Amino acid sequence: xxxxxxxxxxxxxxxxxxxxxxxxxxxxxxxxxxxxxxxxxxxxxxxxxxxxxxxxxxxxxxxxxxxxxxxxxxxxxxxxxxxxxxxxxxxxxxxxxxxxxxxxxxxxxxxxxxxxxxxxxxxxxxxxxxxxxxxxxxxxxxxxxxxxxxxxxxxxxxxxxxxxxxxxxxxxxxxxxxxxxxxxxxxxxxxxxxxxxxxxxxxxxxxx
Numbered sequence: 001x002x003x004x005x006x007x008x009x010x011x012x013x014x015x016x017x018x019x020x021x022x023x024x025x026x027x028x029x030x031x032x033x034x035x036x037x038x039x040x041x042x043x044x045x046x047x048x049x050x051x052x053x054x055x056x057x058x059x060x061x062x063x064x065x066x067x068x069x070x071x072x073x074x075x076x077x078x079x080x081x082x083x084x085x086x087x088x089x090x091x092x093x094x095x096x097x098x099x100x101x102x103x104x105x106x107x108x109x110x111x112x113x114x115x116x117x118x119x120x121x122x123x124x125x126x127x128x129x130x131x132x133x134x135x136x137x138x139x140x141x142x143x144x145x146x147x148x149x150x151x152x153x154x155x156x157x158x159x160x161x162x163x164x165x166x167x168x169x170x171x172x173x174x175x176x177x178x179x180x181x182x183x184x185x186x187x188x189x190x191x192x193x194x195x196x197x198x199x200x201x202x203x204x205x206x207x208x
């Protein structure tokens with residue numbers, strides 16, 4: 001399976017319409033599998049409003065839209081799924097709320113044990129990380145590339161690599177066994193703009 005990009009929003013989006021245009025440019029730059037809406041320390045109404053602007057843009061590009069953590073909001077807005085952390089709602093409860101068709105991913109840090117539990121419960125993907133220092137969030141758990149390799153050799157559930165991934169290290173992460181590479185800052189903070197950030201990452205993945 002080829003390694004694909006999984007895009008995460010910046011933690012703050014003040015102007016949804018303006019960011020929507022930026023998102024459209026990024027998604028037009030190449031193949032992206034999913035967009036995770038991950039806004040921090042803002043009211044639910046703001047997340048709701050931003051999501052309503054971004055979802056049709058993503059869907060127009062064939063990109064699945066997942067909500068970080070807020071399972072009830074994902075259901076209310078008819079999103080494609082959710083991503084839940086170890087301190088968020090349990091996978092089984094999220095599945096009960098969202099139903100069989102929803103895409104549900106689970107953060108597993110560097111733990112194959114947590115990942116196997118999630119996979120056996122029915123998670124659509126497991127996420128390992130962070131693999132490198134990142135400014136997007138406070139890193140409490142660092143992951144090893146070997147975790148991806150062992151997972152790829154032994155399990156069928158797709159794995160997502162997250163945390164500090166840029167065009168400079170994306171290839172080694174993909175070669176280690178990641179099915180998806182989750183990125184945020186490497187795209188939104190790229191000096192030549194988000195579209196250039198997407199293209200730079202994809203150029204590395206094509207060579208894997």
